Amino acid sequence: MKLNIAVLPGDGIGPEVIAQAVKVLKAIAMEFNHVFTFETGLVGGASIDKTGDPLPEETISICENADAVLFGAIGETKYDMDPDAEVRPEQGLLGLRKVLDLYTNIRPVIAYEDLLNKSSLKKKQIKDTNILIYRELTGGIYFGEKKLSEDGNTASDICQYTRFEIERIAHLAFKAAQSRKRKLTLVDKANVLASSRLWRKVVQELAAQYPDVKLDFLYIDNAAMELIINPRQFDVILTENMFGDILSEEASVIVGSIGLLASASIGDKYAMFEPIHGAYTKAANKGIANPIASILSAAMLLDHFELHEEADLIREGVDKSLKLHITTPDLNTKYDHITTTKVGDFIEDFINNPEETNLN
Amino acid sequence: MKLNIAVLPGDGIGPEVIAQAVKVLKAIAMEFNHVFTFETGLVGGASIDKTGDPLPEETISICENADAVLFGAIGETKYDMDPDAEVRPEQGLLGLRKVLDLYTNIRPVIAYEDLLNKSSLKKKQIKDTNILIYRELTGGIYFGEKKLSEDGNTASDICQYTRFEIERIAHLAFKAAQSRKRKLTLVDKANVLASSRLWRKVVQELAAQYPDVKLDFLYIDNAAMELIINPRQFDVILTENMFGDILSEEASVIVGSIGLLASASIGDKYAMFEPIHGAYTKAANKGIANPIASILSAAMLLDHFELHEEADLIREGVDKSLKLHITTPDLNTKYDHITTTKVGDFIEDFINNPEETNLN
Numbered sequence A, B: 001m002k003l004n005i006a007v008l009p010g011d012g013i014g015p016e017v018i019a020q021a022v023k024v025l026k027a028i029a030m031e032f033n034h035v036f037t038f039e040t041g042l043v044g045g046a047s048i049d050k051t052g053d054p055l056p057e058e059t060i061s062i063c064e065n066a067d068a069v070l071f072g073a074i075g076e077t078k079y080d081m082d083p084d085a086e087v088r089p090e091q092g093l094l095g096l097r098k099v100l101d102l103y104t105n106i107r108p109v110i111a112y113e114d115l116l117n118k119s120s121l122k123k124k125q126i127k128d129t130n131i132l133i134y135r136e137l138t139g140g141i142y143f144g145e146k147k148l149s150e151d152g153n154t155a156s157d158i159c160q161y162t163r164f165e166i167e168r169i170a171h172l173a174f175k176a177a178q179s180r181k182r183k184l185t186l187v188d189k190a191n192v193l194a195s196s197r198l199w200r201k202v203v204q205e206l207a208a209q210y211p212d213v214k215l216d217f218l219y220i221d222n223a224a225m226e227l228i229i230n231p232r233q234f235d236v237i238l239t240e241n242m243f244g245d246i247l248s249e250e251a252s253v254i255v256g257s258i259g260l261l262a263s264a265s266i267g268d269k270y271a272m273f274e275p276i277h278g279a280y281t282k283a284a285n286k287g288i289a290n291p292i293a294s295i296l297s298a299a300m301l302l303d304h305f306e307l308h309e310e311a312d313l314i315r316e317g318v319d320k321s322l323k324l325h326i327t328t329p330d331l332n333t334k335y336d337h338i339t340t341t342k343v344g345d346f347i348e349d350f351i352n353n354p355e356e357t358n359l360n
């Protein structure tokens, strides 16, 4: 298969971790006789520094002409601490999600057997957890009108949803549930928000088309608690943009490190794959960033093109690296000199030689 | 001291747990020669059933004429499942917060030594956690304009904040930090929301007045993770209404049961005290509801009137009940027939006879 992949490393640890994902994809191409080409684009703070624009036209057209986008991370401390900045790195990521209409963000949360003891949660609490979070990604308070009064003393954001926006992701979430444990949980705040009541109403209506799926509802405050005290109760979670942002980062505690969580952002035309972690500027260029989330995002990219065997091989490599403690310091207590690059090298070697790779 | 206390039991388990708090307050009045009078009002679903109104005028005037309000819980399943309902129990609680201008909600999160093993989190993770959450309670998306389009296909909520609203609670939070470990963490989503950027700007500005307080910032998604992986890093957390709702319920996992978390809602003129848990209609009238959150809310009420010795005695009684496993089934694995009322009775006995009370 020929795949033209747009690569947007972004800020902070983005470039380092994405380099490992690209390395792994190249190994896959070699082993399976695919032709993957990569075109790199600027985005975020790195792009503001060079062009003044967090999302230059050129980057958009690289993405539009690609079969898929691989995205690193975004954000820079100097903008975080300056609430008056008008141009911000995040506009690059949000703009991309909007322009490519990537309305469904899928975030798998899987408790790895080999990492159960890395979690802040008790082992018996998280064992066998396997959740798929469907987060709406192009609507809600992220994209509603934002206002700052002239005197600078009043600010507002609008959280808006339409039936259309809810239906299209809800169908995908119901279908995902059908192929899994047939349970869907809608997380909202329908006891307070009008937009949440629309979510609840629309999803209740669609449920009739998926009689084999058990549909549940939780308020977001309650869900934030239930996710920790009983994560195994969940199969597919469906939720709006902001609640999905919060729940999915919270869910990383189940897995043991946020450096392990991958995601796919899917629209009708385009697809983008990105780790859910941020840019962690402080950790940049030290070789300590965990590349697994990016590498697993690359596996999700392959799955998207039905290259399941290839994707599975990457995941096997990841599992093996975890089992052998070939991991960055966020997970490693055994060896303390395993760098971002070494983890990538190990998984690359594994792909080239699945039978033989071992600790070296 | 004379205190006139408005009692609003509300829905579900509200009446049962509030009855225990009132019992405990009566014991305190007796022991310390105070005169506490109680006037009960209707609110929430219980009030809709009787009057059609979740917050009748009479209830408002009972509260306005009282020195403090003791609130139970609110919510009913039938409204939860009906997104079209125009009258809802929650309007009672939200209306009350607004009418009484209770703009600061204070939620202590304390890991009890005797309950460390009840948490889903590992003991070493939570030991010595002591956080005070300051949640803004009368602004934000809870109270911004809500719209549903005529065709019912578009719904929206506005999240708005003014400098004034942020300043008044921020001052209280800075002062609370000064009397504790002198650390304040503002939780927002300033990389996306205009309202969050106003929060960040105003709080940054106020910081100059509190040079002895170390001010930190976290995005809400990140905070939802950090609260679990490293709760001891927090002293006072300041945040807006919705983020506070989510974080404080999530924080209950540290304490071991949401049935233990009390809160105070404070304005310049009025004060209300309420457990942070909901109405749990399913658990109502079974004697299994944990009254500790309500009883600790009563202790916060006494603290509010500088009756610290009295409040401490209640807390000692609670500690003792936990130590002796005189607790409802959410916490108890040792005895399984300890009811809501028995827990209240035990703490009442303790107050009457601090030296002698024991398991009987």
Ligand SMILES: CC(C)[C@H](C(=O)O)[C@@H](O)C(=O)O
Pocket (backbone or CB within 6 Å): A074, A075, A090, A093, A245, A276, A278, B191, B192, B221
């Ligand atoms: C960087 C930020 C704008 C982004 C978001 O909030 O969506 C990130 O937290 C994520 O979850 O992808």
Ligand SMILES: CC(C)[C@H](C(=O)O)[C@@H](O)C(=O)O
Pocket (backbone or CB within 6 Å): A191, A192, A221, B074, B075, B090, B093, B245, B276, B278
């Ligand atoms: C019942 C509900 C409206 C309320 C809220 O969201 O504020 C509750 O969850 C709380 O935290 O007091």
